[in-house]
Amino acid sequence: MAEAFEPKNIIVTGGCGFIGSNFVHHVVNEHPGVHVTVLDKLTYAGNPENIAGLPEDRVELVVGDICDAELLDRIVPGHDAIVHYAAESHNDNSIANPEPFLRTNVEGTYCLLEAARKYDVRYHHISTDEVYGDLALDDPARFTEETPYHPSSPYSSTKASSDLLVRAWHRTFGVRATISNCSNNYGPYQHIEKFIPRQITNILEGIRPKLYGDGKNVRDWIHTDDHSSAVWTILTKGVIGETYLIGADGEKSNIDVLRAILERMGKDADDFDWVRDRPGHDRRYAIDSTKLRRELGWRPKHTDFSEGLDQTIAWYTEHRAWWEGAKAATEAKYAAQGQ
Ligand code: NAD
Ligand code: DAU
Numbered sequence: 001m002a003e004a005f006e007p008k009n010i011i012v013t014g015g016c017g018f019i020g021s022n023f024v025h026h027v028v029n030e031h032p033g034v035h036v037t038v039l040d041k042l043t044y045a046g047n048p049e050n051i052a053g054l055p056e057d058r059v060e061l062v063v064g065d066i067c068d069a070e071l072l073d074r075i076v077p078g079h080d081a082i083v084h085y086a087a088e089s090h091n092d093n094s095i096a097n098p099e100p101f102l103r104t105n106v107e108g109t110y111c112l113l114e115a116a117r118k119y120d121v122r123y124h125h126i127s128t129d130e131v132y133g134d135l136a137l138d139d140p141a142r143f144t145e146e147t148p149y150h151p152s153s154p155y156s157s158t159k160a161s162s163d164l165l166v167r168a169w170h171r172t173f174g175v176r177a178t179i180s181n182c183s184n185n186y187g188p189y190q191h192i193e194k195f196i197p198r199q200i201t202n203i204l205e206g207i208r209p210k211l212y213g214d215g216k217n218v219r220d221w222i223h224t225d226d227h228s229s230a231v232w233t234i235l236t237k238g239v240i241g242e243t244y245l246i247g248a249d250g251e252k253s254n255i256d257v258l259r260a261i262l263e264r265m266g267k268d269a270d271d272f273d274w275v276r277d278r279p280g281h282d283r284r285y286a287i288d289s290t291k292l293r294r295e296l297g298w299r300p301k302h303t304d305f306s307e308g309l310d311q312t313i314a315w316y317t318e319h320r321a322w323w324e325g326a327k328a329a330t331e332a333k334y335a336a337q338g339q
Contacts (some may be wrong), residue, residue, distance in 0.1 A: 014086030192303030213277035223302030247287025
């Protein structure tokens with residue numbers, strides 16, 4: 001374990017998105033002495049409501065683009081760390097139009113690394129297990145920090161590219177960087193284009209849920225609050241230059257997750273539609289997070305998936321106003337893709 005780092009003034013990019021905003025809430029609730037500057041472009045996936053109501057003396061929102069080097073020159077000095085969540089994050093969108101993924105995920109990371117280098121600021125890079133490609137359903141292996149990169153989609157290839165930039169900027173320029181690669185998150189504030197909130201809000205709207213392919217694809221689910229505590233652990237105790245995998249042993253097939261949602265929402269197990277599969281659809285992700293647990297002592301708290309799912313269904317049921325405005329356009333986009 002490295003000497004503890006005690007940041008007081010951090011920049012969180014993408015702090016109005018799903019996982020970034022949950023991290024901002026986590027820091028405000030768990031780490032009282034820390035001020036957060038959220039840098040967010042407020043794309044379709046960013047919503048200032050996600051951080052509304054947090055104390056103004058703890059959280060400041062700067063609306064802007066991570067690719068804007070002049071803006072970074074204005075805001076980065078005076079901060080001790082950048083925690084970089086901002087991204088184009090949805091695989092299906094990257095298949096429909098890869099261009100914004102290259103710009104935000106690759107060029108945006110480059111701009112932040114250059115700012116971290118120029119102002120000697122600690123940098124933590126949020127990445128994904130998708131950089132490792134996929135595993136067969138019957139493969140006993142899980143991803144580790146040593147698994148070779150083998151991304152499948154335009155999204156995951158841009159995330160893999162950004163990870164490689166971080167490694168190079170650390171080795172060549174000495175940027176004080178760490179990387180984490182996490183599995184599929186669930187919880188409040190997730191955009192309704194994603195699997196779990198799409199199905200919950202479909203049922204709430206009287207639309208039949210949609211399952212891709214044969215439904216046997218496996219994702220390794222982690223509650224977003226556990227992702228936040230892992231990132232804070234790595235930021236404050238992680239060894240510079242190291243990569244840590246974050247996961248909570250939550251492997252489940254899509255059909256099992258969908259049937260659990262249907263059952264909890266009072267629907268029949270077959271009340272859904274099979275739809276066109278995602279091109280290049282990764283079969284299975286699975287994370288071995290031994291390094292993070294053993295070296296930094298992190299443990300997930302939300303280990304009961306059924307309980308987490310109940311809370312997530314309750315959150316979308318109680319926050320209709322948060323998602324209702326985006327529902328028709330999201331479903332129209334999917335319908336045009338046969339999904
Ligand atoms: P999201 O799409 O919900 O949010 C992305 C946020 O980034 C939005 O607030 C958006 O406005 C902002 N943003 C986009 N482009 C920007 C730009 N150019 N400049 C500034 N802000 C910009 O994403 P998410 O699901 O919360 O994912 C956050 C991060 O976590 C991403 O880096 C993603 O790759 C990674 N990740 C996600 C998951 C998951 O399950 N969702 C799992 C592992 C890793
Ligand atoms: O593994 C981490 C990744 O998890 C993150 O890097 C990504 O940002 C995040 O979006 C997520 O990627 P996935 O592609 O796994 O998540 P998504 O919610 O899009 O889909 C989860 C699974 O459900 C996947 O196998 C596709 C399937 N699916 C998805 C939708 C939207 C369906 O069967 N039906 C659907 O309607």
